Amino acid sequence: MLGEATITVEDGDLAGVTGLVWKHENLSLATVYLPKTPLRLTAHGIGRPDIAMLRATDGTLIVHHRKHTFELEPRDVIILPTDMASEIILPEGGRLDCAHLPHAALTLARKSIDRILLRPFSAECLPLQLLTHYAGYLLQQDHQDKEHATMMVAHFYSLLPVLARYGNEVAPSAVPQNRIEAIKAMVEENLADGAFSIADVARTEGITPRAIQKLFSRTGTTFSRYVLERRLVLAKSLILAENTATPISQIVYSVGFNDLSYFNRTFRSRYGIRPTDLRRMTAPDEAKNL
Template sequence: MKNSVIGDIGSNRRTMDCNYSFMTPPKSRSTPVHVSTDEFPVQQRLAKWREIYGRSIANVDIEPIGDEPFHASVTFQSLPGIGIVSGSRSPAHYHLTRQHLAGARDGFGISVLISGASTTRQLGREIVGRPGTAVVISGTDPSVSTMHRMGQFLTIVLPRPELAVLLRDLDSAYARQIPAENGALRLLVQYVNTLHAAGPLDAPPLAHAVASHIIDLAALALGAEDDVAHEAEGRGLAAARLQAIKTDIRKNLGDQELSATTLALRHGVSPRYVHKLFERDGTGFSEFVLARRLDCAQQMLKDPSFATRTISAIAFECGFGDISYFNRTFRRAYNATPSDIRSAALRLR
């Protein structure tokens, strides 16, 4: 692990615990930062993690379970007022005491179990986690979170004041479980995972917009009602659905039957709603799909591992059923033919 990364994170002591403690996220940390015990010899991992993570980052007590080698790996990302942590860890108890919470901000967390088995104890309750479920954790009360076998998690640290105005009784949600079947929770997880994959959000307006979408989705997952839910659906839910549909498109570019109708069926919305999402984003559905397919073809034409594949085969693999249409749209987009792009790449190599 690079000392510069450790020092940078460690300088923001009140970060957030990947396992349900709620400290203040590092300021201006829109770039995801990764910290892992894999950087240390096996026999030193627990001691190093207690020193770097348990004291300098999250301020928790760590108590391993069993005899297997200790492992923990987390990725931090911060948005305006929001902290996001994801990763994996081996079986252990993470104790957050009243002493640890001294000076903690007025926040709370939604912690999702991705895989493994977990329990969380807080406010006299014990919540048993199963993959896909989330637990809502107060940021001002002691807790013990336990991973009983190697598992993955996602924790979103949220500002209480902003959510309190959107919900009738936020406090009643603490130490409660959100079921895996909650549609807003599933969209929230997909949306946040896309952010981690996308990297830094350097433009402040974009970072604020994304944070607002996350707050809207969290409010819906927690049961926002009436006008609040309607407004949240128009902002955060729409943004998350658009992101999920775009991800679906990128994964299935080679499917020549890909259409607004097939995507609408998969995502539980109407084809017209799919088109409206793209229109609000400043483009059309068909234009987005075409641009992604052309980009796919261009990247494959430049890639030496596809040098023996014919241009027709590449076009077909990227979802084009008509080679004439492919050639025409490719030339219009790049001011060059597919053969020109491939030849230029070969000359450079």
């Protein structure tokens, strides 16, 4: 469904994995019961503009696709093109559901599909609930005649324009630009606070942490990733400042990091150089000779 894939399990193995599969020429469905341990699935894509719908039911689902990152709550759904590679992370492992819609079957629904690609949908979305109920019904049917199966697939596809309309209706209110900007401003004000968390933002804004995650997901990142990036940028600017007398460890704690080794790892991963080496390279000659 997603092309050749590699699954990496953090603790344990894939022995005992079970699942359900249902196939029709215009729709394929699968439910895989994976170990309940953190795992990562790297899918290489199939080189065609088919569509995949993904959801995890036992925990959050994190998807990296192109330059986008999506973090979904249990049973939320993301719709992805399958022509390129994707990285799928299940921090808690567990059940993963997938639907594959081939390009040839999408001709009539192409405009609707284009409007919902790379869009996360809440499990509370009614059109989505109808789609998943149809999928669940089909997966549990061992013996179906072709006419019955074709009719059910047609119903499945008829709901895609409804899902697209739902997405258009909720988009303006679901992602208010002033709210995301207000949250980003709050992040800037609290970068030095190592205890600052999404719960603090939720209390101030009067919304749930899940709603905040959805806001950041639609901008192509996550709340924690955004905060980390801002702290790294601030730390780098302070390290490069003229006053080289300030110890790097002091800078690290002043921008909200609570763990020096974690900072060093993430800084090197982000910028390709250790903080101490960066300072040494940019320090005045007299400082280098001390």
